[in-house]
Amino acid sequence: MHFMTALGAAWQQRNSLLCVGLDPDPAKFPAHLQGRPDAILAFCSAIVDATADLVCCFKPQIAYFAAHRAEDQLEALIEHIHARHPGTPVVLDAKRGDIGSTAEQYAVEAFERYKADAITVNPYMGRDSVDPYLAYPDKGVILLCRTSNPGGSDLQFLDVGGLKLYEHVARLVAQDWNASGNCGLVVGATFPAEIARVRELTGDMPLLVPGIGAQGGDVAATLAAGRTAAGTGLMINSSRAILYAGKGEDFADAARQAAIDTRDAINAHR
Amino acid sequence: MHFMTALGAAWQQRNSLLCVGLDPDPAKFPAHLQGRPDAILAFCSAIVDATADLVCCFKPQIAYFAAHRAEDQLEALIEHIHARHPGTPVVLDAKRGDIGSTAEQYAVEAFERYKADAITVNPYMGRDSVDPYLAYPDKGVILLCRTSNPGGSDLQFLDVGGLKLYEHVARLVAQDWNASGNCGLVVGATFPAEIARVRELTGDMPLLVPGIGAQGGDVAATLAAGRTAAGTGLMINSSRAILYAGKGEDFADAARQAAIDTRDAINAHR
Numbered sequence: 428m429h430f431m432t433a434l435g436a437a438w439q440q441r442n443s444l445l446c447v448g449l450d451p452d453p454a455k456f457p458a459h460l461q462g463r464p465d466a467i468l469a470f471c472s473a474i475v476d477a478t479a480d481l482v483c484c485f486k487p488q489i490a491y492f493a494a495h496r497a498e499d500q501l502e503a504l505i506e507h508i509h510a511r512h513p514g515t516p517v518v519l520d521a522k523r524g525d526i527g528s529t530a531e532q533y534a535v536e537a538f539e540r541y542k543a544d545a546i547t548v549n550p551y552m553g554r555d556s557v558d559p560y561l562a563y564p565d566k567g568v569i570l571l572c573r574t575s576n577p578g579g580s581d582l583q584f585l586d587v588g589g590l591k592l593y594e595h596v597a598r599l600v601a602q603d604w605n606a607s608g609n610c611g612l613v614v615g616a617t618f619p620a621e622i623a624r625v626r627e628l629t630g631d632m633p634l635l636v637p638g639i640g641a642q643g644g645d646v647a648a649t650l651a652a653g654r655t656a657a658g659t660g661l662m663i664n665s666s667r668a669i670l671y672a673g674k675g676e677d678f679a680d681a682a683r684q685a686a687i688d689t690r691d692a693i694n695a696h697r
Numbered sequence: 698m699h700f701m702t703a704l705g706a707a708w709q710q711r712n713s714l715l716c717v718g719l720d721p722d723p724a725k726f727p728a729h730l731q732g733r734p735d736a737i738l739a740f741c742s743a744i745v746d747a748t749a750d751l752v753c754c755f756k757p758q759i760a761y762f763a764a765h766r767a768e769d770q771l772e773a774l775i776e777h778i779h780a781r782h783p784g785t786p787v788v789l790d791a792k793r794g795d796i797g798s799t800a801e802q803y804a805v806e807a808f809e810r811y812k813a814d815a816i817t818v819n820p821y822m823g824r825d826s827v828d829p830y831l832a833y834p835d836k837g838v839i840l841l842c843r844t845s846n847p848g849g850s851d852l853q854f855l856d857v858g859g860l861k862l863y864e865h866v867a868r869l870v871a872q873d874w875n876a877s878g879n880c881g882l883v884v885g886a887t888f889p890a891e892i893a894r895v896r897e898l899t900g901d902m903p904l905l906v907p908g909i910g911a912q913g914g915d916v917a918a919t920l921a922a923g924r925t926a927a928g929t930g931l932m933i934n935s936s937r938a939i940l941y942a943g944k945g946e947d948f949a950d951a952a953r954q955a956a957i958d959t960r961d962a963i964n965a966h967r
Binding site: 450488490491493494496498522523524525526527528529530532533535536539540549550551552553554555556557571574575576577578579580581582583585586587588592595596599637 | 764805848853866
């Protein structure tokens, strides 16, 4: 199924704009999982099983797997999501960016090896560095636009001919790179006015919004700025606030409750 | 040893500005390696052993390993370089870029897991996305500046207050991010005038220059534009033209000859 179709269906059927970010940090795992060779998979699978009916997508962050030599557990995790929770899109948060021949390799990694439904990509190297991902007709390609970190302004807020660089990227993606309708953008929740500006420039393009919860973004302002007329258009990511809501053997129950609370807080403003 | 110290020593002792890029594509391997489970490691190790005395550094491109589930072979390859060819810096070409907490994971991946001496990083997310790499005092951090692909101009050539974006990045890195003296920049060989401009903005900062050989850049123009007063300052990368110089069992000999020819062509213009 096309990523955009699956995402649209998940928004409707699960009545949720929540994306749970899977950033597994073994140092924060409950004691009973510590030291297990498959601790990352066990932890993430439990989170996934406890929250899948509450989310519009999952977003594993590949750095957390790679730092722990856990590529095999990432493969198994995504396979688990597809098998147990069909119709739940998986966005591989990898923020890749390289010349075409190398991007082809990254696209194989994301879409053929890991079987992700979408990938995050860095736009700095331009159109031909993005084409190899766009060449997969059923996959989503979510470009960095305005990021939620303090240094995000260093380049993204530069003035380029009357637009900020992030606005230029939003317009470039909306008017050119999105010819096949499979692009999205990353826009941080810490800047609601800029979410509104990106929404204005991109029509109904899906926006992946990190930065609520641990990073301090405001849910009401994010929704007001970014929701589409249909009350969707957003993948609002929360990672740490859900993954580490509990510290004991009932961590998955605590994560489920945190996900319910976050989903409902989002829906209160749709 | 500090990456910059090792690089400086390699430039002098080996009289070479050549960086051999390790982009292993199994479809292009000689027949006798096809189908071996460790074909990537066997191929790359043979290239490394045949060229180590001719290079100032090696640059494995992680995408080519990740696409083939060959992270273990990348680990073994870098271990092989450090063990057999000590003093030869390894630049992990990964072009990572993410918020600080995630960048910390990528830094662990590059420097602790793979034991690379330097990494390439994308500047789009700004200073705090680069700090976790800079926090490793002995490691090199090589920021994308002006890339050699056609779409490189899409963002990098935008005018930001009288500078092109790539010039702004060069100045930002030289004046701010490089406080500890461990930064470098990626500047493509396809744009010699822009190499000259980056050299002007960055003093003696090491520049990693892809794009000669398969991508068509001119060696004489690259040297004239980018060499420092000492006749160094450049890591001039060649990947495919060296890796696939031969197609038979003597592929490593052919690679050695191609590396000698490239090194000498570079040295003719120093």
